Each structure stands twice: as structure tokens, then as C-alpha cells.
Amino acid sequence: MATSSSMAVFLAKYTDRLLNTTARAIEDLSLGELHFRAHAEMNSIGFEAWHIARTADNLVHFAFERQQPVWLQQGLDKAWNLPKADQGTGMEGATAHELRFPEATLLARYARDVAAAIVPRIEAMTDEYLATTTTIRPQGEMARLDIIAQVVVIHGNNHLGQVNLSRTLQGKSGLGF
Numbered sequence: 001m002a003t004s005s006s007m008a009v010f011l012a013k014y015t016d017r018l019l020n021t022t023a024r025a026i027e028d029l030s031l032g033e034l035h036f037r038a039h040a041e042m043n044s045i046g047f048e049a050w051h052i053a054r055t056a057d058n059l060v061h062f063a064f065e066r067q068q069p070v071w072l073q074q075g076l077d078k079a080w081n082l083p084k085a086d087q088g089t090g091m092e093g094a095t096a097h098e099l100r101f102p103e104a105t106l107l108a109r110y111a112r113d114v115a116a117a118i119v120p121r122i123e124a125m126t127d128e129y130l131a132t133t134t135t136i137r138p139q140g141e142m143a144r145l146d147i148i149a150q151v152v153v154i155h156g157n158n159h160l161g162q163v164n165l166s167r168t169l170q171g172k173s174g175l176g177f
Contacts, residue, residue, distance in 0.1 A: 005127040011148045012123035015056060018156045019115035022052045023108035025163045025175050034104045037097065038166050045166045046101035047088065048159045053111040054087030056152045060118040063136050064144060070117050076110060090138060122148060 026034060026049045034046040043051075054071060061069040071077060077084040080102050088096060101107055130145035139151065164175045 005125060005130055007127070007130060007145060008125040009123055011125075011130075011145070011153065012119045014153045015122055015148065016115050016119045018153060018160065019053060019056060019111045019119075021175060022049050022156075022160055022163065023111040023115075025049065025160065025167065026104045026111075027108035028172070029104040029167075031101075031103065033167075033170055033172070034101055034107070036166055036170055038169050041093065042162065042166075043088075043093075043096050044099075044101070045163050046104075046107060047096050047099055048163045048166075049107055049111060050082070050099075050101060051088035052156045052159050053107075053114045055089065056118060056156065057114040058087050059136065059147055059152060060121055063134050063147070070110070070114050074110070074113070080106075 026045060029045065034049075035044045037044050054069075057069040057071055061067045072084070076082065082099060082101075125144070130148075131143055133141045133143050134147060135141045136147060136151065139147075142150075160175070168174050
């Protein structure tokens with residue numbers, strides 16, 4: 001019987017921290033604050049939070065296992081009138097800037113729901129499973145370990161930094177992470 005990897009436990013911990021910090025970062029925002037863009041070329045806080053959660057959800061559910069992500073299980077694409085499959089990677093700036101997100105508490109709940117769904121899955125992954133390669137766009141073929149570490153955790157935290165910046169530019173407290 002295969003057992004989960006210590007690396008899987010590490011990846012699960014930081015994925016959980018990313019998604020729950022993202023939820024905490026947005027849940028107190030008004031719709032205006034959620035849609036704030038610090039610069040004409042930047043995305044809104046809502047976009048950044050949505051992108052973090054959608055990317056993690058899509059990779060662990062769909063890219064790894066061809067299973068329906070939380071996004072579709074909950075019908076959020078229809079409920080919120082947002083893209084069904086797209087999660088923001090490579091999206092044209094004008095298209096990204098036009099997206100409108102629901103109340104911050106709802107978007108925060110989605111991030112927490114993704115954490116609840118994928119963190120136990122990641123934690124249970126074996127070394128063999130993590131070493132298996134999967135093709136994702138635009139990166140190409142990568143080991144699942146690298147996808148979670150680089151695309152979910154590192155890339156996600158880069159976007160979370162933009163959320164933190166945009167919060168502070170609006171006079172909100174920083175995340176202190």
C-alpha cells in the first residue's frame with residue numbers, strides 16, 4: 001500500500017495557507033474594493049483571488065484527474081456569469097478587466113471550498129503520483145509536484161502579493177504574511 005509523501009504534506013500545507021489567506025484577504029471588501037485596479041494595466045483584486053482559486057481547483061481536479069472542479073460542481077460559472085473553463089491564464093487584459101465578481105464573501109467561500117476539496121487530496125498523494133507528468137498550458141509537460149509547487153503555490157502567492165498591494169493602496173490593512 002502506497003503512503004503519502006512528506007512532500008505532499010508540505011505542498012498541502014502551503015496550498016491550504018494560500019487559499020485560506022486569499023479568502024481572508026478579500027472577505028471584508030466591498031464590491032467597489034474587490035474590483036479596484038491599482039493601475040490601468042493591473043487586474044482587479046477579484047480577478048486575482050478568482051485566478052488563484054480557479055487555478056488550484058482546475059489543476060488538481062481537471063488537469064490531474066479529469067474530474068469536475070468545484071467551480072463546475074457548484075455551477076459558479078453560470079451563477080456568476082463567468083467563464084466555464086478559463087481561469088485567467090493568458091487572458092487578454094481587456095477581457096480580464098471586464099470580468100465582474102460576486103460579493104467578496106461568496107468569492108472567499110469559493111476559495112475555502114477549493115481548499116477543503118483539494119488539500120486532503122494533495123496531502124494523500126504518493127511520491128509516485130507526484131512524479132507523474134501532466135501537460136498544462138502554457139507550461140507544457142511537468143511533474144505534478146512541480147505543478148503544485150510552482151503553479152499553485154509560488155504563482156498563486158505572486159498573485160496574492162498583488163491582492164495585498166491593492167488592499168493597502170485602498171487603506172486596508174495588509175495581510176501580514
